[in-house]
Amino acid sequence: MESHTTEIMLRWIVLVPLIGTAVNGLLNRRLPRLMAGLLACTAVGISFAMSVMVFLRLTGLPAEARLVTDTVATWIGFGNLQVDLGFAMDPLSAVMALVVTGVGLLIHIYSLGYMAHDKGSPRFFTYMNLFIFAMMTLVLGENLLMLFVGWEGVGLCSYLLISFWFTDEANAAAGKKAFVVNRIGDFGFLLGMFLIGTTLLPHLGAGEGLFSFGVLQHHAGTLAPMATAICLLLFVGATGKSAQIPLYIWLPDAMAGPTPVSALIHAATMVTAGVYMIARMNFLFVLSPTALNVVAIVGVVTAIFASTIALAQNDIKKVLAYSTVSQLGYMMLACGVGAYAVAIFHVMTHAFFKALLFLGSGSVIHAMSDEQDMRVMGGLARKLPITFWTFIAGTLALSGIAPLAGFFSKDEILWKTWSSGHPILWVVGFAAAGLTAFYMARLVVLTFFGENRASSEVKSHIHESPLTMTLPLVVLAVLSVVGGWVSIPHFMGGGAQFEQWLEPVFAHHEPLVEAVNGVVEHGAEHGDTTMEWVLAGASLAWGLLGLLAGYLVYSRKVGIAETFQKLGGGWPHRVLLHKYYVDEAYEGVFIRPGFRLAKTVLWKIVDVGLINGLIVEGSALVVAVVGSVLRLFQNSLVRFYAWSFTIGVTVFVLYLSFSG
Secondary structure (H helix, E strand, O other): OHHHHHHHHHHHHHHHHHHHHHHHHHHHHHOOHHHHHHHHHHHHHHHHHHHHHHHHHHHOOOHHHOOEEEEEEEEEEEOOEEEEEEEEEOHHHHHHHHHHHHHHHHHHHHHHHHOOOOOOHHHHHHHHHHHHHHHHHHHHEOEHHHHHHHHHHHHHHHHHHHOOOOOOHHHHHHHHHHHHHHHHHHHHHHHHHHHHHHHHHHHOOOOOOOOEHHHHHHOHHHHHHHHHHHHHHHHHHHHHHOOOOOOOOHHHHHHHOOHHHHHHHHHHOHHHHHHHHHHHOHHHHOOOHHHHHHHHHHHHHHHHHHHHHHOOOOEHHHHHHHHHHHHHHHHHHHHHOOOHHHHHHHHHHHHHHHHHHHHHHHHHHHHOOOOOEHHHOOOOOOOOHHHHHHHHHHHHHHOOOOOOHHHHHHHHHHHHHHHOOOHHHHHHHHHHHHHHHHHHHHHHHHHHOOOOOOOHHHHOOOOOOOHHHHHHHHHHHHHHHHHHHHHOOHHHOOOOHHHHHHHHHHOOOHHHHHHHHOOOOOOOOOOOHHHHHHHHHHHHHHHHHHHHHHHHHHHHOHHHHHHHHHHHHHHHHHHHHOHHHHHHHHHHHHHHHHHHHHHHHHHHHHHHHHHHHHHHHHHHHHHHHHHHHHHOOOOOOHHHHHHHHHHHHHHHHHHHHHHO
């Protein structure tokens, strides 16, 4: 009975936020703003509570049996093609469910204060609940097709939330950009699924779900010859959703939306969907060293690339946005070297400290009367003490300072990269870690230290945020400090419990890899603790050095920063400030030629010439000509009709006479 109750609970974890969406959406402005927000928070809170209950149920099961499934109905079923509408929770999806609903609940509570005076807040909370529903469908979907439904759902919600203030042209454009870029990636995802279907369908038995993760894993050997093509196509989808080169360009622009949106979608949940998908499909990716190398290289290049851009940005949210892109690169690097559990570990810790930093930036923006330019901030530590100290916790965690959460997950990624035989990738990742600490120190100094550089009118309104906004900051700050302690590595005397929790999900593929490739690529053992201590110490020292350098340059030695900006005639700084002109390059290479192609070929030739001219107007002309001819026989003259009848009868009689 208890098992059945737990299974049924899975569907309600997904459906309760949808119910919140329906109620808020139907009543909309009929509800008071506070009531709409409380309803949305309650829906996510219930989903979080049920996720905790199912998680606790999993902890009571043997490691190899930690799977709870709930099949609602058969979605598609004909022949040997079957796809179920169902949900499943195992150790991997349990972690993601707790992160999505837990951090999502804190962000919903924060939004009560942040959106309190916005007339559209009922619509805002409608979209927020819809996003949680879509994200939970993605995470708990029992098969790849269910995951893709949630995948598309969060894409739609990102469009709705980024362009929430759609009367502002920049917001509307940012929403469209996110939607279009993600569709490009999703096209690759679809092709990957089609390839899985055409390859696997002839080999399925009766009742086997085509895209069920258990079935895909069981038939991974059948998919092995196509593994590289499938994995690369799926990775195209991941580069769009998780903002990797070359499809990362949507995420920084998405900062135009409300700050809680940045925290929920672009720090804690949606952007990690690509990482989750690769980790979920690990049994296929391990069969393709080529695909894994591509994932690792793209990830580490994205990490260093975005870090350099963040050095020169002046918008507080843009700095954090490029930091998110960089951290997603680290997660992809971990997946690429086969450290899937470590990648998910960093997904969790990053959700804590990056959600904290985004919400902290929202508190700053709220205090600064919607100002986001750090150059006119400063001196806010005294007036926003809770925001300041929680922001410091998030900064130290992101910079990889022990014993905060970010240190353990980032250090483990770098160690797995080194020990898996990728020293060059380690060097690049190590360099990106130092840059992260430097630009975060710059952000903190420009925002919180020194004298405030805002106008006197803005200064007079600076105040700490209300409790609904500061309470989530405090909770996330605590998680940013202690969140990494669940997986203290073996060489430090810990048991790496987080990796052990996920081990049943990722430990099954070694026999298959040996059967297909003839070799097993084991993860690094923890026997050589000396090297681990050396690299961990170097990582910590590098992070501290980056923080110290950033603090000194932007608080004590400002001339150094000014000298850099003027270096080489100022072009290096301009290149970073304009994000390597990637958007301009895309504009020139793809967007403008595509617009001209659409305007000249598709519109003038195809639409106006072919469709409108030939088909629409041509068919109208044929009808007009035929009508004009037939009209000659309808002249209302009785004598004409009589003669026509006589001639017709005569011809008919003659035909019968001669044909006989």
